Amino acid sequence: MKNIFLFLTLLVLSVCANAQKIQQQDSTNIETLDEVLVNAVRVNADSPITHSNVTKEQLSKRNLGQDLPVLLSYLPSVVTTSDAGAGIGYTGIRVRGVSGGSTNVTINGIPYNDAESLGAFWVNLQDFSSSIENLQVQRGVGTSTNGSGAFGASINILTDAVNNDASASISTSFGSFNTLRNNVKFSTGLLNDKVEISGRLSKIKSDGFIDRASSDLKSYFLQASYKDSNRLIKAITFGGTEVTYQAWYGVDVFTIDTDRTINIAGTQMDDAGNVTGYYDNQVDDYKQDHYQLHWNERFNNRLSLNVGLNYTYGRGFYEEYVDDYFYQNVFFSDDSKFSFLGLNPITVDGNAVESMDYARRKWLDNDYYVANASLNYKYNKLDLIAGGSFNLYEGDHFGEIIWAQYAVDINKDHRYYFAQSRKTDASGFAKATYQLNDKFSLYGDVQYRHIDYKTSGMASDRTPFEVDKSYNFINPKVGISVNLNNQNNLYASYARANREPSRNDFENGPDVKPEQLNDFELGYRYNTKNLKFNANGYFMYYNDQLVLTGAIDDVGAPIRANAGEGYRAGIELEGYLVLSDKVSLQANATLSKNRNLNKGQFLNGEALGETEIAYSPSVVNSTAINYAPVKNLQLSLINKYVGKQLMNNIGDKDSKIDAYNTLDFNVNYELKPKVIFKSILINGIINNIAGVEYNSNGFDYGGGYYVYYPQATTNFLMGVTLKF
Template sequence: MKILFNNLSKTNRQRLTLSFFLLGLCSAYGQEKQQDSTKVEKLDEVLVKAVRVDAKSPITHSNVTKEDLAKRNLGQDIPMLLNFLPSVVTTTDAGAGVGYTGIRVRGVSSQSTNVTINGIPYNDAESLGTFWVNLGDFASSTESLQLQRGVGTSTNGSGAFGASINVLTDAVSKEAAGEISNSFGSYNTRKHTVKFSTGLMNDHFEIAGRLSNIVSDGYIDRASADLKSYFLQGSYVDDNTLFKAITFGGKEVTYQAWNGLEDLEKLEDDRTYNTAGEYTDDEGNTQFYDNEVDNYSQNHYQLHWNQRYNNQWSTTIGLNYTKGQGYFEQYKEEEGFDDYGLEPLNFNGEIIDETDLIRRRWLDNNFYVINANVNYKADGLDLIFGGSYSHYDGDHFGEIIWAEFASQTEIRDRHYDGNSKKNDLSFFSKANYKLNDKISLFGDLQIRNVKYKTTGTTSDIVEFAVDESFTFFNPKAGITYELNNNNDLYFSYARANREPNRTDFESNESIEPEQLNDFELGWRHKNGNFVFNANAYYMLYNEQLVLSGQMDDVGNPIRTNSGKSYRLGLELEAIIPVSSKLTLQPNLTLSSNKNKETIIPFDGELQNLGKTDISFSPNLVAANAIVFQPIENLQLTWLSKFVGEQFMSNTEADRSKLDSYFINDFNINYTLKTKSVFDSVVFTGLVNNIFNVKYITNGFYYTYDDDFSNPGTITTVEGAGFYPQATTNFLVGMTLNF
C-alpha cells in the first residue's frame, strides 16, 4: 500500500486523499446529547458554564471527553491529542509531540486562541500565547474539553480570535480510586503517572491528586524534554454547594529546538540537525553547549465556590494565583560588549570589545484572577451575567553567568531589566431563550478594558515604555431553528476585539488592535448514531495581526497588521456507523484566507502584491478516524490527517511555501477486566506516521536589505527555516486501575 501511494503523482495523491475524506463527509466529531432545560446541572459542570455552550447553541464547537483523551494519552501534549478535530493544525518544535507544541485553528495562531482552565484564563498575559509545556500530562487531569471555532461565546481573559479551548479539570469522584500509568516509546520517550481519589468521605469530602513525569530525547537532535507536573484538589460537596481548592503546575527543562533548520542540504540529508547551542572551540571544531535549555516552573492555585440556591438561581466565584519563574540559557560567540552595556578592556595595549559568553534571560511573574457569575434559569430562559478581573506583574531581566572576558560585570548583574503590568477587567451578560418549540435565541454582550504598562529596558538594552489602554465592546447574537427532532439550523454573528501583545509593541510602536466580525451558518443533523454537521463561516477582519513569518531572537513570532482581510470556509464533519462494529468519523475544511491588499518594500521599492494568502492558512484541512471494535474491550483506530500547502509569509513567496502532507497513525486500546487487586488493566498502543512521511508543519521566513554587495542599490535577501516532524515512531502504555 505504501509503495502504491508513493508511486502516485502529487496531484493524484491529493485527489486520492480528498476522495478518501469525502467518503462520508457529514458531522460532529463526537455525539452530543440535547440538554434538557429542566435538568439539574452537576455542580462541577457549572465551573465552566459561563465560557461554554450547549449542543443547541448557534456556536460552532466540538466536545472532547476524558475517555476520548485517554485513548491516545501516552505523553504527547494536549495540542497533539486535538490534532484530528476539524480545522486544526498542530506542530511541535522537537518533532515528536513532547515539549513545545502549538495549535492553529482555521489558520489562526495560538496567540489568538483563548484558553481557560475551570473558567480561569491560561494564556500568558503578555505574549497571549499558550505554553502547554508548562502543564505536562495535563490531559490526565482533564474531565472534559470544549473547542469553539470562531469567536465563540464571551470568555475570560484575552478574546478568542479564531478559537477558544475551555478545559474542565477532574470532577469529584464518589468512589475511591487509584491509577498507575506507564508508557514508553521512540526517542526514549517515557511517561509515568500516579493518580488517586479518596472518593467522598462522610458523603461530602474528597481529596484527589496526580504526579507525572514525562521525558523524551526528541526527534530533533538534543531536543530533550523533562517535564514534571502535579495536580491536587480538595473538594466539599453537598446537594447545593461545591467548594474546590485546586493546585497544579509543573517544571520543565527542555533543550532548545526553536532555531529550526535553514540549511536546505541538511534539511534533505540530516533533517534532525539542531543548531541550538552550536559553537566553535579554539581548535576550530564544532561543539554544542550542553545546557542550552529552557528552564521554567509554573504553579497555579485556584479556589472555586459554586452555590445553587434553587432550580432557578446559582452563583460561581473563582479565585486564581499563578506564579511563574524561569529562564532560558544560551552560549553566544563573539558578542559585542556594547550589546550588554560592558566597557571595553585594554589588555597589554589591545582593545577587547567582544567575548564568548553564557547568558540567561529570565521571566519572573505573578498573575491574579477573580471571576464571579450569576445564573438564572426559568421558563425557557437561561441567563448568565458576571465579570472577571485579572492583574499581571512580570519582570524581564538578563544575566551573564560566564564570559571569556568579563569586563566590569559582577555576579547577579543584570544587563537589562524591565517590568510589565497588565490589568484586564470585563463584564458580560449572556442569554439563551427558547422562544417556542422551534426557535431559540442567543445573545451575548461583553465590555472589556485592558491596561498595559511597561518600564525599563528590553534585551537589546533599549528603553521600552508602553502605556496603553483599550476598551472593547464585543456583541454576539444568534438563532437556532429546530426543523424537527433530527435537524437544527443556526446562524450567529459575533464581534471580537483584541489588543497587541508585547512582541507586537516591541517590533512596531504604531501597532493597532485587531477586530473581527464573525458570521457562522450551520446545519446539525442527528439520526440515531448517524451525525452530520455542516458549517459555513465568514471571518471579516480589520487590522488582523497576522504572522509575518519572522521570529525575534527568542523564538517569538512577529505579527503585523494586515489591513482588511478575511477567512471564508466550509467545515463538514460526521459520525457514520457502517455497522455495529465499524464507524467512520471524517471531517473536512475548505477555505479561502486572504489579505485584501499586501504592500511590501522589496529591492528598495514599495510593491503592491494585491490580494495574497494569509500566512500559515492552508485551504484544505481534512481528517478521518476509522474505528473498529471487534469485541467489547478492544478498539482499533486508523487516524488520517491531510493538510494542504501553505505559505509562511503574506507575500506568497516561493521560499516560504510549506508543502502539503498526508499522515496516518494507528491506535489500539484493549481493556482487561480482572478480579484481583486491579479493577482493570488497559493496554494502549500508538504508531505515528506509519508511512514514514518526511513532512514539515511549521517554519519561519524573513527578508532583509543587502546594500553592501552592490553599493548604491538595495537588494532584498530572503531566508527561511523549517521544523521537520518525526518519521515513523511509536508509543505503548499500560494503565492499572484500582
C-alpha cells in the same frame, strides 16, 4: 494514499449529509455541579456557536505523554506543530489558520493565556490531559469568555470531576526517542458523602526527534472538594517544572534535504568558524504553580452563583551560550559585543578586545491574579448568565551573565537589561438564550473589556521599552437556532471581537494597533444515535489583523504585524457514522480561502493586491476508521492531511510549507480482571506509519532564507494503566 483518505472523508461526509431515517440519539444531559464551573464560558449542544466537545475517554485513547495540542490535532480546522518533532516539549496549535496566540484558553473558567504574550504555553501543562474531565473547542469568536479575546478559537478545559468512589491508578508509557512517562493518580472518593481529595504526580522524559531537543517535565495536580446537593467548593493546585533543550531555531532551507535533525542551538565555534561542540545547558527552565478556589452555590432550580479565584506564580529562564564567532557571522548579531552589554572594551595581551563568548540567562518572574464571578438565572424560556472578571499581571524581565570568557568587570547581581510590566484586564458580560417556542431560540451576548498595560525599562535587545496603553472594547454577539425536529438543527450567528497587541508586538513595532474581527457563522446539524453530521460556513473579516510575518525573535516567538483588512472564508464538514457494532467512521474537512486585502501596500513598487494569509492552508481534513473486533478492543486508523502553507504575506510562492499527509494507527484494549485491579488498559499508537518526511511549521527571514520544523518519521508510543 492521500487520495484514498480524501475519498473516504468525502464519502463519510456525503453519506452523513444524505441520511434520512436512523434511530434518534438520546441527548438528555443532566448538568452536574462540576459542569457549572464552566457554564460562563461554554455553550450547549444546539447553540448557534460552532464547537466541538472532547471527553476524558476520547483523550485517554491517545494520551501517552504528548502535549494536549497533539491530542486535539484531529478536530476540524486544527493544525499542530512540535519544535522537537515528536509532540513533547514546545508544541503549538492553529485553528482556522489563526496562531495559538489568538486562541483563548481557560481552565475551570480561569484564563490561562500569558497576559503579555497572549499565548498558551502548553509545555507548562505537563501531562495535564491526565487531569481533564472534558473540554470544549469553540471555533471563530465563540461566546464571551474570560481573559484575552478569541480570534480563531477558544479552548475551555474542565479538570477532574468529583469521584464518588475511591480509586487509584498507575500509568506508564514508553516509546521512540527514549520517551518515558510515569504517573500516579488517586481519589479518596466522597468521604461522609461530602469531601473528596484527589491528585496526580507525573514525570515525562524524551530526547525528541531533533538533535538534543530533550524534555524533562515534572508536574502535579491536587484537588480538595466539598459537595452537597446545592453547593460545590473546590480548592485546586497544579503546576510543574519544564526543562527543555532549545529547538526553536528550526532547520534552514540549505540543510533540510541532507540533515533533518540538526539543531544549531548552543553552537560553539573556533576563530576559523569550525564547530567545536554544543553548549550542554542551552535550555528553557521554567516553573509555574497555579492555585484555584471555586465556590458554586445553587440557590434553587432557577438561580446559581459561581465564584473563582486564582493565583499563578511563574519563574524561570532560558540559558544560552553566546559564541562570539557564531553570533557575528551566522546570526549577524551584536549580542557578543561589550557595547551591547553596556561594558567597556578590555585589553588582553596588549590587544583591544571588544567582544567575547559568554553564557547568559534571560529571566521571567511573574505573578498573576484572577477573580471571576457569574450568576446564572433560568426560568421558563430564559437562560441568563451575567458575570465579570478582573485580572492583574505583574512581571519582571531581566538578563544575567553567568559566565564570561574574560574577567570583565561585572557585579555578581549585574543585569544587563531589566524591565517591569503591569497589566490589568477588567471585563463584564451578559449572555442570554431565549426559547421563543419549540423550534426557535435566540442568543444574545455582549462583553465589555478594559485593559491597561504599562512597561518600563529595557527590552532584551537593550533598547528602551516603554509602553503605556489603555483599551476599551465592546464585543457583541447574536445568534438564532432553529430545531426543525429532533434530528435537524439550523443556526446562524454574528460576533465581533477586539484584541489588544501582545508584548512582542509592541517590541517589534511601537505603533502597533489592536485588531478587530467580525465573524459570521451559518450551520446545520444532524444528530442521531448512529449518525452525526455538521456543516458550518464561516466568514471572518478583519480590520488591522495582526498576522505572522514569518520571522521569529530572539526567544523563538513569532513576529506579527498589522496587515490592514483581510478575511477568512470557509466551510467545515464533520461526520460520524456507525456502520455496525464493530465498525464506525469519522471524518472532517475544512475548505477555506484566506486573504490579505493589502490595500495601499506595495512590493518593489508594484501594488500587491490580494495575497494569501500566512500559515493558512486552504484544505485540512482528517479521517478515522474504527474497528472493534471483540469486546473492549478498538483499533483505529487515522489520517491527517494539511494543505500547503505560505510563510509570508506577500504571495511569495517559494516561501511555503509543502502539503503533508500522515497516517497513524491507534490500539486500545481494556482487561477487567476480577481481583486486585478494576481494569488494565493497554494502549499504543504508531505515528506516521508511512514514514513521511514533512515539516509542520517554518519561518521566512527574507532574502530566500527559510527555516523549517521537521517532524518525526515513523515512531511509536505504548502504555499500560493499572486501575485499582
